[in-house]
Each structure stands twice: as C-alpha cells, then as structure tokens.
Amino acid sequence: MDALDAPGEAAISEVTGHLSGSGSSARRGRRQNASEDDPKAALIDAICRRRAESAHVYADPTLFKWYDFWDGYVYPGPEIALEDAWFSQLSYWVYGDIATTIRTMNADSKCVYDSPIKRLIGIGFADLVDYETKQRRRVFANGDEAIYVWHEDIQQLGVYPWSGRRCDDDIDVIHFSVAVVVGSKHVMPFMKNLCSQKEHKHREGYLLEGKENTYTHNQITILQCETEPIVLDDEVHDNYQYGDDAIVKLHLICEYILNRNGIDQIKPLSVKMLLGQAEEEVEEEM
Numbered sequence: 001m002d003a004l005d006a007p008g009e010a011a012i013s014e015v016t017g018h019l020s021g022s023g024s025s026a027r028r029g030r031r032q033n034a035s036e037d038d039p040k041a042a043l044i045d046a047i048c049r050r051r052a053e054s055a056h057v058y059a060d061p062t063l064f065k066w067y068d069f070w071d072g073y074v075y076p077g078p079e080i081a082l083e084d085a086w087f088s089q090l091s092y093w094v095y096g097d098i099a100t101t102i103r104t105m106n107a108d109s110k111c112v113y114d115s116p117i118k119r120l121i122g123i124g125f126a127d128l129v130d131y132e133t134k135q136r137r138r139v140f141a142n143g144d145e146a147i148y149v150w151h152e153d154i155q156q157l158g159v160y161p162w163s164g165r166r167c168d169d170d171i172d173v174i175h176f177s178v179a180v181v182v183g184s185k186h187v188m189p190f191m192k193n194l195c196s197q198k199e200h201k202h203r204e205g206y207l208l209e210g211k212e213n214t215y216t217h218n219q220i221t222i223l224q225c226e227t228e229p230i231v232l233d234d235e236v237h238d239n240y241q242y243g244d245d246a247i248v249k250l251h252l253i254c255e256y257i258l259n260r261n262g263i264d265q266i267k268p269l270s271v272k273m274l275l276g277q278a279e280e281e282v283e284e285e286m
Contacts, residue, residue, distance in 0.1 A: 001102050003059035003120070006239040007051050015047060016040050044239075052112040052241040057102055058119035058181075063132075065124065065144045066091040082268040087145045091125065094146075094176050094256055097220060098123060101194045105186065113243030116186035121179035121249070128157055128251070129177045131236035146174040149255075150275050159223045159253045167275055172258040175223070179251040181242060187227060187250055194254070195220050206266055224253040 061067045066088050075081055102117045109115040122129030125146040147156045150167040156175040165173050182190055197218045203210035228249040230237070264277070272278040 001059060001099050001106070001120075002056040004051060004055035005058055005060040006241075007047050008239075012044055012047055012239065016043050048239050048241045051239075052243070055112055056106040056109055056115050057117050058112060058240060059102075063120055063122050064091075064095050066095075069142065079268075079270050083270055084142070086268050086271055090146045090174065090258075091144075093258075094125075094174075095123060096200075097198055098178055098194070100198050101190065102180075104193055105190055112241070114245075116183050117180055117190060118183070118242045118247060119181035119240065121181065121251075122177075124177045125174065127177070128253075129179050146176070148275055149173040149175060157253050161223065161255065163221055163223065163255055165221075165255060165257065170260055172260060172263070172275070174256050174258075175253060176256060177251070177253050179249060181230065181247055182250050184246040184248050187248065190250065191222055191225065191252070194252070195222060202262075219257045221255040221257070222252050223255055226251045 069084070069088055073084075076084075098120075102120065105117050106115040112118055121131055124144055126144045147154070148167050149156060149161055149165075150173075152161070152164075152166060154166070155161070157177055159175065161173070161175075165171065167173055180190070195218070197216045199214055199216055201212055201214050203212050228251070230242075230247050230249055260277075264272075267277075269278060
C-alpha cells in the first residue's frame with residue numbers, strides 16, 4: 001500500500017522540544033500556512049507535510065491485529081495452535097483484499113494529498129472498528145477472531161445478514177468491519193472496487209512444491225455502509241494531513257464468503273466440528 005502512519009508525538013517532541021509556541025495549529029488535517037510568530041507550528045507542519053508526501057496512505061501495521069500475533073508465540077498444543085493458525089489465515093485473506101483495494105484506488109496518486117484513500121482507520125472481526133486513541137486500548141489479535149455466521153440469528157457486528165447467506169454445504173461465511181478516510185467523491189468507487197474480482201495464487205495440493213496457478217475470487221458483499229463528516233480539530237487527526245479534498249469517514253460492515261471446496265482440505269477438524277461439518281466427512285468416508 002506504500003503506507004506510513006502520521007508522525008508520533010515522541011518523534012515530534014524530539015525535534016521541537018526546545019522551541020516555544022503551542023504548535024497546535026499545525027497538527028490537524030490540512031496543510032497549514034504556519035505563522036512566523038509560532039516557529040514550533042511551522043516545524044510541526046513541515047514534519048507532518050513531509051510524512052504525507054512520503055506515502056500514499058496513512059496506515060500502521062498494528063491496525064492489522066493479527067500482524068504480530070506470532071511474535072513470542074507460546075505453543076499451547078496441536079489443536080489450539082491449528083485453530084490459531086486458521087483464524088490467522090482467515091484474517092490474512094481479508095486483509096489482503098482490503099490492501100489490494102486501497103493499492104488499486106491509489107495507484108495513480110503521488111502521495112496522501114492526492115490519494116483517493118487517505119487513511120486506513122482499522123479492520124476488525126469481533127468488534128466495530130474506530131479510530132485508535134490514547135484512551136482506547138487496542139484489541140489483541142486473539143480477541144479478534146472471525147465469527148462464523150452459521151445460523152440466521154447470528155448478527156455479528158450488529159448487522160442482520162440480509163443476503164441470506166450463512167455457512168452451508170458449499171460456503172463458509174464470516175463478517176468484518178473496515179473504516180477509512182476517503183475523498184468524498186471516491187466513496188462509491190472504493191465500495192465497488194472492494195467488491196470486485198481479485199487475483200490470488202494457489203499451489204496445487206497446498207504443497208510447497210505444487211504447481212502455482214493464478215485464480216480470481218470475488219468474495220465480499222457490503223451489508224451496511226455509513227459515512228461521517230471529518231472534524232479536523234478532533235484529537236484522532238493529530239499530525240495527519242489529508243490535503244485539500246473534501247473527505248469523509250467511511251465505515252463498512254461486510255460479508256466474506258469462502259468456498260468450502262477450496263478450503264476444507266486444510267480447515268482444522270475442531271473448526272469443522274464447531275460448524276457441524278465433521279459429521280459430513282464421516283458420512284462421506286462411510
């Protein structure tokens with residue numbers, strides 16, 4: 001995605017600590033004409049502007065909550081480890097499609113200022129995502145497992161699955177939440193691109209030495225969308241500069257479909273048992 005996050009307070013303080021002035025006017029939302037009477041604001045503006053000009057989108061690896069799950073992982077035994085690996089893989093498939101969408105949307109931009117997608121706010125499975133602040137603690141990966149929609153009464157993330165799709169003999173279904181800061185005229189193109197076909201590679205038999213083939217998939221349906229105005233004076237926009245375009249916060253709740261004939265071969269038995277799919281295997285063997 002060619003992504004960087006906004007400069008942190010520690011990095012800014014390291015450079016501006018000896019200067020007088022509040023600097024607050026340069027911290028939020030747009031490029032500033034910093035006052036000569038506030039050298040601190042001018043320097044902060046330069047730091048934030050340089051960051052915005054160095055990336056296509058604001059994003060931080062920790063927004064992908066499974067990103068560092070395996071750092072320092074303590075092996076809990078085969079069954080739990082397989083489940084952890086599976087839910088980690090589910091998240092990576094979703095992460096990949098969202099990252100591809102952002103990269104495609106921003107393909108012709110030079111930096112954040114002219115990018116359609118300005119900032120990735122978050123991606124989540126267990127809870128609705130929102131801006132991360134100092135007061136809002138991050139959810140650790142093992143608290144963000146995807147929940148299978150296997151019954152019509154399951155309304156994960158508070159949305160009724162009006163598509164009527166749930167786990168059955170052919171598909172598995174999960175839901176996820178994603179939010180971005182986007183140019184207001186790019187809301188519909190982003191949604192359309194998110195739901196479009198995407199390529200993936202697969203090795204036959206799931207083997208390292210298996211022949212690699214390229215396929216297409218189209219697995220995302222938007223169940224709910226909300227747009228909110230951006231209030232640049234909010235703390236959540238400290239040190240972010242989005243340029244001069246009209247922007248909004250776009251929050252989507254989406255359905256993700258997985259074809260069972262492509263994944264059941266590697267799905268852990270414990271997950272199949274949870275979904276009532278282990279019995280199907282026993283019947284097939286008989």
